[in-house]
Amino acid sequence: MADMREEAFVSGWLKRMSLRQKIGQMTMAERLAVTPEDVKAHALGAVLSGGGSHPGGNAPADWVAMNDQFWQAAVADADSPGVPILFGIDAVHGHNNVRGATIFPHNIGLGAAGSPQLAAEIARITAKEMRATGLDWNFAPTLAVVGNSQWGRTYESFGCDPQRVAEFGVSYVRALQDEGVMACVKHWAGDGGTQHGMDQGETTLDWEAFEATHVAPYYPALKAGVMSLMVSFNSWNGDKCHGHRFLVTELLKQRLGFEGIVVSDWDGLKYLDDDYGVAVRQCVNAGLDMLMVPEAWREFMDALEAQVRGGHVRMERIDDAVRRILRAKLRQGLFDAPRPAERSGIGAASFGSPAHRQVAKRAVRASLVLLKNRLGLLPLAPSQRLLVAGKNAHNLGHQCGGWTLSWQGENGNATIEGTTIWEGIHAMAPQAELSADLSGAEADPAKHDAALVVIGEKPYAEGFGDIRPGDEVIQDTGSAVRGLINPLGPYGQSLELARTHPEDLACIRRIAATGVPVVALLISGRPLVVNAELDACAAFVAGWLPGSEGQGVAEVLFGQHGFTGRLPLPWPRSANTSGDGAASGEPLFPTGYALAAALVPPPG
Ligand code: GLC
Numbered sequence: 001m002a003d004m005r006e007e008a009f010v011s012g013w014l015k016r017m018s019l020r021q022k023i024g025q026m027t028m029a030e031r032l033a034v035t036p037e038d039v040k041a042h043a044l045g046a047v048l049s050g051g052g053s054h055p056g057g058n059a060p061a062d063w064v065a066m067n068d069q070f071w072q073a074a075v076a077d078a079d080s081p082g083v084p085i086l087f088g089i090d091a092v093h094g095h096n097n098v099r100g101a102t103i104f105p106h107n108i109g110l111g112a113a114g115s116p117q118l119a120a121e122i123a124r125i126t127a128k129e130m131r132a133t134g135l136d137w138n139f140a141p142t143l144a145v146v147g148n149s150q151w152g153r154t155y156e157s158f159g160c161d162p163q164r165v166a167e168f169g170v171s172y173v174r175a176l177q178d179e180g181v182m183a184c185v186k187h188w189a190g191d192g193g194t195q196h197g198m199d200q201g202e203t204t205l206d207w208e209a210f211e212a213t214h215v216a217p218y219y220p221a222l223k224a225g226v227m228s229l230m231v232s233f234n235s236w237n238g239d240k241c242h243g244h245r246f247l248v249t250e251l252l253k254q255r256l257g258f259e260g261i262v263v264s265d266w267d268g269l270k271y272l273d274d275d276y277g278v279a280v281r282q283c284v285n286a287g288l289d290m291l292m293v294p295e296a297w298r299e300f301m302d303a304l305e306a307q308v309r310g311g312h313v314r315m316e317r318i319d320d321a322v323r324r325i326l327r328a329k330l331r332q333g334l335f336d337a338p339r340p341a342e343r344s345g346i347g348a349a350s351f352g353s354p355a356h357r358q359v360a361k362r363a364v365r366a367s368l369v370l371l372k373n374r375l376g377l378l379p380l381a382p383s384q385r386l387l388v389a390g391k392n393a394h395n396l397g398h399q400c401g402g403w404t405l406s407w408q409g410e411n412g413n414a415t416i417e418g419t420t421i422w423e424g425i426h427a428m429a430p431q432a433e434l435s436a437d438l439s440g441a442e443a444d445p446a447k448h449d450a451a452l453v454v455i456g457e458k459p460y461a462e463g464f465g466d467i468r469p470g471d472e473v474i475q476d477t478g479s480a481v482r483g484l485i486n487p488l489g490p491y492g493q494s495l496e497l498a499r500t501h502p503e504d505l506a507c508i509r510r511i512a513a514t515g516v517p518v519v520a521l522l523i524s525g526r527p528l529v530v531n532a533e534l535d536a537c538a539a540f541v542a543g544w545l546p547g548s549e550g551q552g553v554a555e556v557l558f559g560q561h562g563f564t565g566r567l568p569l570p571w572p573r574s575a576n577t578s579g580d581g582a583a584s585g586e587p588l589f590p591t592g593y594a595l596a597a598a599l600v601p602p603p604g
Contacts, residue, residue: 010326014319022322023304025083030294036073039085045290045325046086049097051407058099060133060351067134067340084334088137092156093547095129096404100417102356103400109367109544111159111568116171118363123172125356127179132347134340136332137182139230141172143217146569150197150581152465152491155401155525155545157192159568160591162217170220182332185221187232187265189247190214196580199463200233227260227328231288233268242268242283249287261328263290281307289321357549364552369565370595372540377450377517379559385447386432389440389507390454392523394422399523401545402461409459418548421454425554443511451511455504456523465525466490469581495575495583496529508536527571566594
């Protein structure tokens with residue numbers, strides 16, 4: 001509850017600010033589109049780094065130097081000290097934009113691990129590594145409840161159960177904010193429930209179902225004092241969330257008493273109306289407080305000023321927005337904080353440290369779900385002669401997935417620090433052999449006791465990861481241009497892995513045909529239809545997007561730790577390839593499933 005002292009402080013600042021300065025506080029620009037001088041001249045409230053947008057050599061020192069400049073520009077002024085600035089980023093599975101950071105499994109893997117406590121531990125480490133770079137605002141956690149794994153953002157969700165998502169969300173928020181980083185629950189509301197899993201699409205539900213599924217997961221985090229919330233691109237029953245007065249003002253602010261900042265998504269206001277001024281009016285009057293207008297921030301400021309002077313946006317609405325921004329900055333301790341350069345030392349020593357990577361390895365181990373184990377092929381023995389193949393066996397970019405160093409993710413091992421799945425295997429089984437072209441063509445029962453084939457998806461983010469039959473498929477999501485919010489087409493045509501990546505089934509069959517038994521490990525952002533792959537192998541593990549610590553996979557495959565992960569959402573049996581491509585019929589494996597025998601607690 002906002003107290004008298006707090007409100008007096010906020011009112012004191014508000015009184016001293018001009019309309020233009022207040023509008024400046026409501027404006028968030030992208031780092032590439034703004035200078036420290038702009039921040040000073042326009043009293044900008046926040047700057048963000050979009051996916052992959054990094055300063056200099058992308059080392060922590062480069063980030064501290066940049067944030068320091070923005071900070072000094074915002075506050076340092078003898079006669080009229082400015083309001084401290086927030087710097088926001090998507091650190092959604094570790095501080096994933098920054099080179100050398102610890103990259104954790106994406107949330108879908110944490111959902112499989114099933115431990116909100118582990119998620120909190122990860123949030124603490126993420127906050128420490130963010131503080132080491134001078135950042136104080138994380139656009140996380142995502143509280144999406146995923147209803148259709150055709151959605152390209154399935155992997156950003158903790159799963160399909162609203163109660164479980166709520167538990168993960170509040171744990172994550174408390175941990176981030178305890179470590180001095182402002183959390184931002186997102187995307188409000190209904191992002192995971194769109195028709196056909198289309199990113200930014202339409203969620204059609206009556207209020208009871210909408211609340212139970214897509215609103216309720218926010219309740220514990222709101223009660224725990226989360227200080228920011230991001231509005232979703234999607235619409236609910238035909239009305240865009242970015243202009244939804246009931247969702248943002250009546251429900252969130254008035255009924256639920258949210259005291260923090262309601263922030264828009266990337267140019268989210270643009271979707272409301274072709275007339276930019278009208279769109280600004282609708283968005284701000286709906287109750288959004290800070291607008292993420294990465295490049296068009298000047299246009300936004302001018303448009304909002306015109307709307308206020310034209311009587312279309314009341315001064316009370318502007319003051320409510322700025323009060324919330326000032327209050328959040330006050331609670332964040334920014335008004336008393338030293339420059340980023342003086343406070344980044346908090347996390348500098350532990351940035352990407354072995355201790356952090358140990359936690360990431362533990363998360364990888366806990367996330368793996370065993371779906372098949374014929375002949376008791378697993379656990380493997382380090383003494384076995386293993387052949388390792390598959391496009392995702394030795395590829396840090398692929399095993400980390402989207403939102404890693406770049407928005408759409410990376411390919412290969414040049415930009416991310418960590419261990420690939422192959423390197424983890426080889427460290428434990430010196431006789432293991434990596435297939436030269438990853439095809440497994442070398443398989444020979446005279447030389448190999450078993451094979452591990454690491455299959456699955458390539459990285460993607462947001463709409464680029466959607467699965468939609470019929471649309472033109474993006475050939476290389478890695479070349480995506482930031483800001484292309486409504487992507488031209490989807491990642492794939494079907495939930496059937498063999499249709500998008502036939503090379504995986506071919507690899508499994510090639511090896512199995514020689515008589516060498518195959519363990520298949522699926523690296524993907526979601527469950528996929530893999531009936532053919534399951535039939536062709538002796539054992540099958542869902543690995544999700546494990547992140548930088550591939551070693552964790554080997555520690556379970558060799559039995560040092562048992563399989564404990566369970567499915568955080570249903571596994572599809574088939575997909576209707578003619579219609580909308582959705583999963584059809586009963587799930588092959590239900591939510592919560594894991595091969596029973598696998599769940600024997602690890603020895604010792
Ligand atoms: C994106 C995402 C949102 C993210 C924001 C800033 O479009 O929808 O989750 O926080 O832009 O990168």
